[in-house]
Amino acid sequence: MSVSIHSTPPFFSHPHPSLFQMIEYGTNTIGESLTVFEPVTIGFPSRDYIGRADHPGTVIGAGVTLRSGTILYADVTLGDRCNTGHNVLIREKTTIGKQTSVGTGTIIEGNCTIGSHVSIQSMAFIPTHTTIGDHVFIGPHVTLTNDRYPPSGKPRLEGPVIEDYAAIGAAAIILPGVTIGSGAAVAAGSVVTHDVPAGMMAVGSPARIKPLPEEMKRG
Numbered sequence: 001m002s003v004s005i006h007s008t009p010p011f012f013s014h015p016h017p018s019l020f021q022m023i024e025y026g027t028n029t030i031g032e033s034l035t036v037f038e039p040v041t042i043g044f045p046s047r048d049y050i051g052r053a054d055h056p057g058t059v060i061g062a063g064v065t066l067r068s069g070t071i072l073y074a075d076v077t078l079g080d081r082c083n084t085g086h087n088v089l090i091r092e093k094t095t096i097g098k099q100t101s102v103g104t105g106t107i108i109e110g111n112c113t114i115g116s117h118v119s120i121q122s123m124a125f126i127p128t129h130t131t132i133g134d135h136v137f138i139g140p141h142v143t144l145t146n147d148r149y150p151p152s153g154k155p156r157l158e159g160p161v162i163e164d165y166a167a168i169g170a171a172a173i174i175l176p177g178v179t180i181g182s183g184a185a186v187a188a189g190s191v192v193t194h195d196v197p198a199g200m201m202a203v204g205s206p207a208r209i210k211p212l213p214e215e216m217k218r219g
Contacts, residue, residue: 026057026074035065042072046092046110049074061098073110085122097134115164130159135219138162139170139188148176163198165219183219185212 022036026043043057058072061080069087072078076090079097085104090096094108097116102108104122112126115134120126124138127146132138146159158177162168166180169188180186181198191205201212 024057026055028057029059031060031062031064031080033063034060037066037068039068040066040070040072042066044071044073046074048092067104079116091128103140112159121170127157127159129157130162132162133164133166133182135165136162137167139168139172141171142168142174143172144174146176166196167216167218183212183217185216 021038023039023041024043025045026049028043042060045052045055049055056074058074059077061078061082063081064078065083067084067086070084071089073090073092075092077095079100081099082096082101084102085106087105088102090102090108091110093110094112094114096114097118099116100114100118102120103124106120106122106124108126109128111128112130114132115136117134118132118136118138120138121140123140124142126144129146130144144160146157148156148158160174160177161179163180163182165183166185168174168180168186169190171189172186173191174180174186175193178192179195180192181196181200183199184196185201186192186196186207187201187203189205190202190207192202192207196202196209199212199217201210201216202208203210
């Protein structure tokens with residue numbers, strides 16, 4: 001397993017260069033103008049790569065900002081101008097588009113696809129096999145789930161699909177396999193057990209479908 005600790009490469013920006021430190025595993029690709037607030041780990045090996053001398057690392061686009069405590073696993077791709085809050089974990093085989101923000105304490109469990117211009121607020125949980133489109137808002141403490149009858153095991157895992165311009169309010173829970181349609185909204189604290197049609201709103205526990213107020217329409 002290849003591990004390196006970098007200090008102040010010329011294309012990194014940092015307010016205190018003498019204190020800068022980033023731990024790298026594997027072979028990473030880093031774009032220009034990366035800003036890192038120490039400590040940060042990239043290319044962390046997934047189970048498949050443990051014990052290997054070399055393995056694919058993380059791909060980081062240009063203009064990305066990684067705040068302290070961020071851990072990016074191998075086979076993670078971050079698009080240009082993404083940013084993370086503190087203590088963010090993004091696991092293997094996850095792809096994130098451009099200008100997406102991942103808030104403090106958020107966990108993305110791997111094998112996820114997340115679009116561009118997405119805002120994920122603090123302490124969200126995103127499980128494996130989740131798909132999130134472009135221009136989506138995920139509120140703080142939102143929990144997405146992927147196991148309908150836990151513990152059913154990995155072969156049956158099915159994450160939610162959050163389509164473009166959808167918005168999910170704080171502390172909402174989305175059950176496995178649920179699709180939140182394009183431009184739909186989920187009210188704070190709701191528990192969503194069934195698909196939400198495009199342009200509609202889910203409210204309550206269990207959530208019921210209602211018309212989306214005009215002032216909440218996006219996209």
